[in-house]
Amino acid sequence: MSILLFGFILLFITILQAFMPKFLKQTEVFGVYVPEQYVKDKIIVYLKKRYFRVVLTTGLVILAGYLLWTLTQDLDEDTLALVSVGVQFTSLFISIGYYFIMHIRVKKLKAEKGWTIGKNEVRVVDLKFQEKLRLVPPIVFIIPMIVTVGLIIYTFMKYPEMPDMIPTHWGPSGQADAFSEKTYFSVISMPLILLVMQGMFLLMSEGMKFSGAKINPSNKKTSVAQQLAFRKYTSWFSLFITLSTTLLMGYLHLQTIHPEISSPWIMFTLPIVFLVITFVGVGIYTVKVGQSGSRLKVGGASSSKEDSIAVDDDKYWKGGMLYINRDDPSILVEKRFGVGWTLNFGRPLSWVVLFVPIIIILVIAFSI
Template sequence: MIAMNLATVTLITIVMAALPALSRPTLPFGVRLPAERASDPVIIAERRVYARLVVAAGVVAAALSFEVLAVVALVPVDLLLFYRAHRRVARAKQDGRWQAGHRQRVTVDTSFRTDPVRIPWRWALPALAVLLSTAALGWSRYGGLPATLPAFRGYGVDPARRVATTAPSAFEPVFLQAAITVLTLALMLVILRARPDLDAARPRGSARRYRTYLRGIAVLSLLAAACLNLGLLISALQLWGVVEPSGGWRVATYLPLAALVVGALAWERRVGSAGHRLPALPGEEREDSGVVQRDDDRHWFLAGMVYVNRRDPALLVHARIGHTWTLNLGHPVAWVIVALLVGLILLALTGVVDLPMRESAF
C-alpha cells in the first residue's frame, strides 16, 4: 500500500508541476496576456515558486504516504497552489495595466464550418480491430467457460472472487470496448466542430496550426481508444482462462497505456496546446494583425477551468489548461446537460437507479 501511495504521489506531483507548461505562453495560469508579456519577470517568478511549492507538497505527502488521507489531500493542495499563482499573475496584470494601449479583437475563420476537420477514420481501425477480435474470441470461448468466473475489475481480474458465468459477466470486456470506441468517436465529432480557439494577433498562422492540432487530437484520441481496448483484451484473456492471472500479465495490461502516455508527451512537446509550438510556415514569421486577443478573463473562473458567458453562442470551448474542452455554463443547453448528470447521480444515491459498481477500474 505504501509503495502504491508513493507511486501515486510521484505521478500527481509530476503532472501538477508540468501543468503550466501545457498552456499557451499567453495563458499562464489561466490568465490572458499580450504576447510581449509572456516572458515577464513576474510570470517567470511565479512559475518557479509554483514548481517549488508543488514539489514541497509532494515531498510532504510522500513522507506521510502511510496515510491515505495525505495522498488524497495532495490534489486539492496542488490545485490551491495553482489558483494562488493565478491570482498573483492576474493581480500583476491588473496593477501593471498590461492590456492598456492594445486594440483588442477576436478572429473568426468560417472555413472551420464550411470545411471542418474530419475524423481520420483509418486511425479508428486499430480500436475496431481489437474490439472485433475480442468479441470473436469471447464468442468462441463462451460455451466452454466454467460455472463461475474471476471477478472482472476493468484492468485485470480478481481470482479470489468468483461470479456466476452469464453473458453480461463474460462479455463485460467487450461491452466496455464498444462503449469506449463509440464514445471516443462521438466525442471527436463534437470537438472537431466546436468553435476554434484562434489568435487575433496571428489569425492565418493560428488557424493553420489549430487545424493541425485538431487532427493530432483526433488521431491521439483514436489511438487512446485502441490502447484501452488492447488492455481490456489482455484482461479478457485472464477472465476467460486463456492465460492464468499473474503479475506479469498485470504489467502487460498497462503497457499499452504506458506507450500511449509516452506518445502523448512526445506529441505535446512537438505541437503544444492549440498548436502553439508548431513552426511558422514561410510568410507567417512576421504575421501581425496589429491587435491582441480580446481580454475575456471575466468569463473564466477557478483559474481558467470554468467558462460562463451568456453572450457566447458556443456550447463547447477550448479550455485554458492543457488539451481539454469545457462547457460554456452560460449556454442553456449546458445547464440541461449538468441537470441530467446531477439527476442521474441523485437517482443513484437514492437507489432508484442501480449503477455498475466496481472497487477499481484499474
C-alpha cells in the first residue's frame, strides 16, 4: 500500500510538471516575458511540446523503475520511505533542470528576434483594483486559529492525565515510532506548529491585497477580470488547505490526549486521505484557474496594439523563478513558472516572512 501511495505522488508530480506550460499565461514562457504578438512563434510552440514530451517520458520511466525495484525488494518501512522521497525529489530536480535549459533557449531566442525592440512598454494600473477584490475575510482564517488556541488550553487542562511519554511521529503503518517525554512544552508542540502554519496562510491571503496586478495592456478588461478571479480562488484554496491541515493535525494531537479515539488503521488511513484530498484540490485549482487566472473564461477580448506591450521586467527575474526588485513594494508576486505566488526577495520583509515561520517550526520540532 505504501508503494502505491508513493507511486501515486510520483505520478502526480510528473504529470503536473509536464503539463505546467499549459497552465501558465501565454506571455510568460519558461520564465521569460514574450509579447502577446509572438506567443505562437513556431519555435516557442516546439519548445513547449518538447518540454512536455521529455519531462513526461522521463518521469514515467523513473516511475516504472521505482515500482519495479521496490516491488521486487524486501524493504523495511523506513528504507522504503527514504528511497521513495529521494526518487520523488530526483524526478522534480530533473524537470527543474530541463526547465532551466528551456529558459535559456527562450531568453536567447527573444534577444535574437528583438521582440521588445521598438515597442512601447506600458504599465497599466487599475486604481480601483483593491476595491474589486473578493477575498475570504480574515476572520474566517482566524476562527481555526482560535480553535487551535482552545486546543492548547484544553491540553493544559488534561496535562495530569496524559501519559509520561507522548508520541511525536508515526510510521507508514500508522504505528507510533517516536516518543517524547511529557513536558508543558512538548504536549503543545503540534498545536504550536499548526498555529504558525495557519498564520502563514492568513498572511498569504491578506498579502494578495497589496500585490501589484500585472495587467495586459492589449486586453485590459479580460486581464483585470482574470487577476481578480485568480486572487479570489487562491484565497479560497488557502482556506481549504488551512481547514484540512487543521483537521488532520488537530486529530493527531487529540489522540495523544485520548488514545481511545485512535487505532493503527485510522492513523494509516488519515494521512493518505489528507494527501489525496490535497492533491485533488491542487489539481482542480491548477487546471481550472491556471497562473494569473489565465485558464478562466471571463470578459471579452479587446484588440491588440502591435506597438504596445507590457513592461518587460525580465531583469528582475533570476532564472525566471526568483524575483528581486527593490523598487517594487509588493511582498507577494505571481510566479512565472508554476501556479501560485512567490516572494519579492528585493524587500527585506520578504526574508522575514520566509525565515521566521521556518525557524519557529524548526525550534519547536527540535525542542521536543
